[in-house]
Amino acid sequence: MNKRRLALGILLAVCLAAAGWGIFALIRGNDTNQQSANGTVAPTSAGAATEAPTPTAEAGTVAPTPGETDDPAQGSPTQAAAKTDRTKPAGTIPVTRVSNVSRATEGELAVTWLGHSSVLVQMGGISLLFDPVFSEKAGLLGVGPKRFSEVPMSAEDTPPIDILYLSHDHYDHLDYDTVMAIDDRVSCYVVPNGMEEILTGWGIASAKIHPMAPWEETVIAGIRIALTPAQHSGGRGLGKSTLCSGIFLSDGAHTLYYTGDSGYGAHFAQIGESFGPVDLLLVESGQYNESWATVHMMPEQSMQVALDVKAAWTIPIHWGTFVLAMHDWDEPPVRDTELAAKMGIQLATPRIGQRVNYTEIANYTEKWWETVK
Ligand SMILES: [Zn+2]
Ligand SMILES: [Zn+2]
DSSP: OHHHHHHHHHHHHHHHHHHHHHHHHHHTTOOOOEEOTTSOEEOOOTTOTTOOOSSOSSSSOOOOOTTSOOOGGGOOHHHHHHSOOOSSOSSOOOBOOOOSOOOOOTTOEEEEEOSTTOEEEEETTEEEEESOOOSSBSSBTTBSOBOSSOOSSOTTTOOOBSEEEOOOOSTTTOOHHHHHHHGGGBSOEEEETTHHHHHHHTTOOGGGEEEEOTTOEEEETTEEEEEEEOOOOOOOTTSOOOOOEEEEEEOSSOEEEEOOSOOOOTHHHHHHHHHOSOSEEEEEOSSOOGGGTTTSOOHHHHHHHHHHTTOSEEEEESOSSOOOSSSOTTHHHHHHHHHHHHHTOOBOOOOBTOEEEGGGGGGOOOOGGGGTO
16 A cells, blocks of 8 residues: 555656646747748758757757767866856846936937847837847746846836837747737837737737748838848747747948847858848847757857948847856857957947947947956
8 A cells, every 4th residue: 555655656746747847848938940041940850950959949948968068168067067157147237227218319329238138229210129028037927047137127117119029939039028018118019920920819909010021121110121030949838930030120320130049050141241231230149059059159150140241330139137058147248259359340248228329339348247257
């Protein structure tokens, strides 16, 4: 009898662990589909050269097992075990509160990095918001990676948004609570094809949503907009894999390119050919690992994008907020600034919440992370 109870107890424990892991994987958006740069989605197959890593590197993902990568920055398994965990800072990240946002004048370009991939862009007299995540966690039902830097702008302080751009559906880019909290301030959503189904499912008016295909162009509120391809793997939980994209903007006075999440590929040179030179590049640089190189970029690749699109200025994003990879929290800006100096790239590294007027961007090169540790 006791043995039977013990066996039943073990079985129950195994089932609970499996169910727990299933929910965890679901929330973190595990997906093994690979999206190519031209926007087509193909299921992975064993041995395929373009197969996405399993598990994929996104909103969160499962950390690679030690020794899975030969990246010297990751150290050997023994070094990694002995090393202090610096995936989050020990100190507090300086964050500038964003409130009473004034409207940009025509001809002015200003960007405010709001942490991770959330960016407020003021251009051509209008306001655009990219991938806003103002929640404490990037996940569902309160489960997911917790932010380690403060939210700089609340929903209440969000100015009227003419265009809300959502690059893809991973939880660190598309946050239900944030979108629902600011929807009444948003005039128009620009999304890659397919994502409108998620938004209308949340009750957002379909008339406000403008789905686009990679390379498709349009003009909204006087701004030329092109959706750009991204090599990434979308998907939330058990939902189907969805398109991922970047966005190119021009108001006649300035051009801006936001990569979204992407592995490095020939599409960046094509984007450079079609839209370069770019005044300001907002490039994904953070939450990388050699094993995930098909869907995220290593710092060398992120900086290469600046050359590919002939960027006058570059701001690295996708760092400073959520731990989705095993590198030190400040490794992206450390490596990016070193590489940029060698490669002749003009890199700006504003603090989270600092409004950068493009005419003064050269003033935003402070290595503020060095004071945080
Ligand atoms: Zn992603
Ligand atoms: Zn991401």
